[in-house]
Amino acid sequence: MEKIVILTGAGISAESGLGTFRDEGGLWAQHRIEDVATPEGFARDPQLVHGFYNARRAQAAKAQPNEAHEAIARLQRDWPGEVVIVTQNVDSLHEGGGARDVIHMHGTLAGALCAACNHHWTAPPEMAVGEPCPACAAPTARPDVVWFGEMPYHMDDIYDHLAGARLFAAIGTSGQVYPAAAFVHEAAMAGARTVELNLAPSTGASSFDEVILGPATETVPRWVDRLMGQR
Ligand code: BV8
Secondary structure (H helix, E strand, C coil): CCCEEEEECCHHHHCCCCCCCCCCCCHHHHCCHHHHCCHHHHHHCHHHHHHHHHHHHHHHHHCCCCHHHHHHHHHHHHCCCCEEEEECCCCCHHHHCCCCCCEECCEEEEEEEECCCCCEEECCCCCCCCCCCCCCCCCCEEEEECCCCCCCCCHHHHHHHHHCCCEEEEECCCCCCCCHHHHHHHHHHCCCEEEEEECCCCCCHHHCCEEEECCHHHHHHHHHHHHHHHC
């Protein structure tokens, strides 16, 4: 049965109260990308960067999954074929909504990483500058998120999934960050039908076979019902 690959972005968590990046008042309006989401920014001012992620970790801990997260989990459970969820989001709302094996290509707020030995562990609610790595004790702990200029996680797996997709859906992403923004082309080249579900047309909207506009909590459950009705 058809394999479905879903890519999500900050827009799917917007109605759970988590800020997006590029909507007005979004996260990038309050901070310069270069200062808080690059290795150079972390090296320059680790306290500022830890503060940025501590605030988002606290906000994400209070957020609840919404009907869009839950509808995708329902699709993954009830669809007769494989449903792969790739997210650019670092929150855990897909898992909170019941999804399994979510691929976090930009890392997670829940994770911590040692910049010296590459050890991964569960981040404390607040991270501080110079925290020692539990494995090598070097004072090089950082959030386990993928910054600009860094290699996203699980790229080989993601490209394999896209090569086998019959249906590719991008939900709540502005299509401005690569390599995620190019996944629609990979999927289309593999012969997949492509659909975008977004509040407003993304930068890449014209690359999709279908664009469904509206808030995710309305469009995603309706889209899942339509898919399940078509089986
Ligand atoms: C890499 C960190 C090499 C964690 C993030 C020039 C050309 C091409 C590429 C580049 C270039 N110059 C630089 C690059 C590379 C760069 C890049 O793409 N830069 C951009 C700015 C041009 N990319 C990288 O550096 C990546 N690494 O390229 O390595 C490589 C290449 C190929 C293969 C392997 C390796 C690393 C990118 C990761 C950066 N880290 N986050 C964190 O802090 O969260 S990116 C950040 O943006 C988040 O991860 C976020 O998820 C992501 C994308 O943003 P969106 O999720 O789309 O959110 P946004 O606010 O933009 O949009 C929200 C959308 O939702 C909007 O469309 C809105 O309409 C919609 N919406 C709002 N409300 C709702 C809604 N939709 C539905 N319902 C609603 N209620």
